[in-house]
Amino acid sequence: MAELSYREAVARGIAQEMRRDPMLVMLGEDIAGAGGVFKTTVGLLDEFGPSRIRDTPISEQAILGAAMGAAMTGIPVIAEIMFSDFIAVCFDILANEMAKSRYMTGGQMTVPVVVRTHNGGGSRFGAQHSQSVENWCMMIPGLKVVAPSNPGDVVGLLAAAIRDPDPVVFFEHKSLLATKAEVPDGEIIDTLGTAKVLREGTDCTIAALALMVPRAMEAAERLAAEGISAEVIDLRSLVPLDTQTILGSVEKTGRLYTVEENPRLCGWGAEIASLVGEEAFWNLDGPVIRISTPHIPLPSAENLEDLTIPSVDRIYETIKRTMD
Amino acid sequence: MDEADIPADVRLELYERQHVLRQFEKRAYDLFMQNLVKGTSHLSLGMEAISAGFGQAMQPDDYVFATYRGHAHTLSKGAPLGPVMAELLGRENGILQGKGGSMHLTSVEHNMMGSYAIIGAHLCIANGTAWSAQIRGTDQVTVAFFGDGATNIGAFHEALNFAVIWNLPIVFVCENNLYMEYTPSDLITAVDHPAADRASAYGLERIVVDGNDADAVYLAAQDALSKARRGAGPSLVEAVTYRHGGHSRADPGKYRPAEEVEAWLDHDPIPIYHQRLLRLGVSEGDLATIQQSVAGRVDEATEFAKAGGAPAPESAMTDLWANGGSAWRN
Ligand SMILES: Cc1ncc(C[n+]2csc(CCOP(=O)(O)OP(=O)(O)O)c2C)c(N)n1
Numbered sequence: 306m307a308e309l310s311y312r313e314a315v316a317r318g319i320a321q322e323m324r325r326d327p328m329l330v331m332l333g334e335d336i337a338g339a340g341g342v343f344k345t346t347v348g349l350l351d352e353f354g355p356s357r358i359r360d361t362p363i364s365e366q367a368i369l370g371a372a373m374g375a376a377m378t379g380i381p382v383i384a385e386i387m388f389s390d391f392i393a394v395c396f397d398i399l400a401n402e403m404a405k406s407r408y409m410t411g412g413q414m415t416v417p418v419v420v421r422t423h424n425g426g427g428s429r430f431g432a433q434h435s436q437s438v439e440n441w442c443m444m445i446p447g448l449k450v451v452a453p454s455n456p457g458d459v460v461g462l463l464a465a466a467i468r469d470p471d472p473v474v475f476f477e478h479k480s481l482l483a484t485k486a487e488v489p490d491g492e493i494i495d496t497l498g499t500a501k502v503l504r505e506g507t508d509c510t511i512a513a514l515a516l517m518v519p520r521a522m523e524a525a526e527r528l529a530a531e532g533i534s535a536e537v538i539d540l541r542s543l544v545p546l547d548t549q550t551i552l553g554s555v556e557k558t559g560r561l562y563t564v565e566e567n568p569r570l571c572g573w574g575a576e577i578a579s580l581v582g583e584e585a586f587w588n589l590d591g592p593v594i595r596i597s598t599p600h601i602p603l604p605s606a607e608n609l610e611d612l613t614i615p616s617v618d619r620i621y622e623t624i625k626r627t628m629d
Numbered sequence: 630m631d632e633a634d635i636p637a638d639v640r641l642e643l644y645e646r647q648h649v650l651r652q653f654e655k656r657a658y659d660l661f662m663q664n665l666v667k668g669t670s671h672l673s674l675g676m677e678a679i680s681a682g683f684g685q686a687m688q689p690d691d692y693v694f695a696t697y698r699g700h701a702h703t704l705s706k707g708a709p710l711g712p713v714m715a716e717l718l719g720r721e722n723g724i725l726q727g728k729g730g731s732m733h734l735t736s737v738e739h740n741m742m743g744s745y746a747i748i749g750a751h752l753c754i755a756n757g758t759a760w761s762a763q764i765r766g767t768d769q770v771t772v773a774f775f776g777d778g779a780t781n782i783g784a785f786h787e788a789l790n791f792a793v794i795w796n797l798p799i800v801f802v803c804e805n806n807l808y809m810e811y812t813p814s815d816l817i818t819a820v821d822h823p824a825a826d827r828a829s830a831y832g833l834e835r836i837v838v839d840g841n842d843a844d845a846v847y848l849a850a851q852d853a854l855s856k857a858r859r860g861a862g863p864s865l866v867e868a869v870t871y872r873h874g875g876h877s878r879a880d881p882g883k884y885r886p887a888e889e890v891e892a893w894l895d896h897d898p899i900p901i902y903h904q905r906l907l908r909l910g911v912s913e914g915d916l917a918t919i920q921q922s923v924a925g926r927v928d929e930a931t932e933f934a935k936a937g938g939a940p941a942p943e944s945a946m947t948d949l950w951a952n953g954g955s956a957w958r959n
Binding site: 328330356359361362364366367369370371372373374375376377378379380382397398401402406407408409410411412413414415446447469470471498544545546547548549 | 692723725726727729733735742743747751753755756758759760761762765771783784788790791794795947948949951953955956957958959
């Protein structure tokens with residue numbers, strides 16, 4: 306057991322899998338010599354060499370294209386897109402090509418690619434370097450979507466994503482990179498499509514992802530002091546989605562709050578609200594409430610960014626106000 | 630080209646390949662007319678010399694990528710006629726089980742790695758199979774075909790730069806048929822030769838070939854493939870050609886001047902090649918025998934396709950994921 310930062314966990318997860326599978330390769334901008342702009346790939350070049358850890362030009366389509374082509378011939382590939390906002394630049398390869406090729410070819414193609422990218426706000430980078438874009442990927446049939454909230458999950462879910470034969474988009478949250486936790490030694494392999502109940506509760510369920518998970522936990526602590534017992538679910542993976550854990554929790558608590566760092570419209574919270582509306586309506590004691598970013602691009606000034614992304618205060622206050 | 634150093638049996642195969650493509654696509658057109666092929670389809674009638682020439686020069690384990698205009702490349706890489714025809718008809722015995730259709734023909738078994746309907750995307754993906762060959766230390770080359778119109782999209786430029794700096798074993802082949810859909814490419818392209826004139830921007834040789842002469846294409850293909858195979862990196866080949874028909878099923882191609890169409894019909898790759906073989910001493914009878922045997926194969930393929938049923942409704946829900954299913958939740 307050693308204390309590991311989220312950012313170190315990324316490199317550890319990649320290294321674990323590269324040691325296991327000598328065919329696994331990785332490509333991206335500034336990932337090799339520089340160790341990644343977020344220092345998430347530090348040390349990998351030294352251990353695995355330039356033929357397995359490859360720097361690319363600033364060519365997002367070429368990066369995901371090469372990843373897909375190599376993967377379709379049986380080479381597992383990790384491709385890094387520096388900021389998740391830049392997925393827009395290669396969205397065609399992600400959404401039209403990688404995601405669909407197995408289905409369109411009647412099952413002939415398998416595309417074992419993991420697209421790793423740095424997601425989310427809190428860094429005052431403004432609207433083109435701070436977005437949470439897991440929704441963009443969640444709506445595409447054929448993509449798996451994973452977003453861990455802590456170092457241990459980073460290692461295990463990354464391993465699971467790499468071993469998964471389907472294309473997976475793996476969102477690492479920028480504002481979690483420096484957070485630390487004890488992580489067991491040795492190989493860690495998790496399972497995609499499994500949510501975790503991080504805190505048991507009886508009065509309401511809070512479903513959160515990535516940076517919103519520690520905030521939901523803190524809000525739940527404060528609610529407990531007020532006599533409200535909140536259960537907190539870390540979704541971890543949006544596709545596949547662990548609906549059993551969500552529905553089971555709502556059956557117990559009768560109330561659901563989703564906390565998402567996404568512009569309001571069509572955020573994943575809406576999908577979960579609809580799911581619960583369809584399948585657990587008679588278990589509900591009140592409306593499902595979504596706590597999200599307003600439907601605006603993210604502002605860069607400190608106070609404005611803090612105002613838009615759901616905060617511990619906002620989660621706490623929303624739940625307290627609506628639980629009466 | 631009569632004197633080119635190409636063995637007689639290779640020439641007969643080039644002749645046969647071109648006939649397979651021509652007769653298959655003419656049949657596909659007839660089947661449209663009978664409303665048996667739904668949706669859209671893009672024929673390459675008149676452009677057969679390019680896929681025949683490259684198909685002949687490639688090794689079986691080389692990789693091919695095509696655009697939505699990919700029937701010829703798929704067949705030339707060895708995909709079976711019947712299942713390809715069945716796919717055009719949307720039948721369960723289609724090569725993609727009716728899930729891909731004309732614009733997505735693929736045969737992984739033949740290293741035909743797909744037809745791509747988004748302009749330029751596949752040039753980036755093709756780099757990946759070339760990279761894979763490099764990683765695995767094989768001598769496989771990837772060949773990516775695309776149109777003149779594709780040279781104006783960013784992916785073309787990203788793919789070329791990437792292939793050059795990684796020294797990938799890949800050949801980019803521009804089938805310059807002078808038109809992107811309905812607009813002549815020269816009206817919307819900054820240079821005369823949309824691919825070749827840009828080669829120098831990536832440190833590549835300028836290569837233009839007569840895309841209607843199978844021998845010229847075959848020789849250019851041999852050069853480019855052997856360069857890639859010996860580790861000397863990518864090539865960009867521009868083959869100038871013309872489509873006999875319109876852009877797609879719905880397009881009669883009326884925007885093209887009559888004299889232009891006529892001039893190109895006079896430069897049809899198949900009569901050109903037929904005449905050459907006669908000059909080189911092959912008899913009309915031998916050529917007729919090849920044509921007839923191809924016609925028989927196309928008839929058989931048509932019967933195979935028509936005999937297939939509609940795909941089972943439940944197949945719509947299979948093969949999204951590697952586990953064979955499409956479930957997104959537990
Ligand atoms: C990204 C993208 N933009 C537009 C289209 C629509 N489109 C389909 S074919 C075509 C023309 C392509 O011309 P060219 O590359 O010369 O190929 P050709 O059809 O002549 O083989 C266009 C614009 C598309 N499929 N993809």
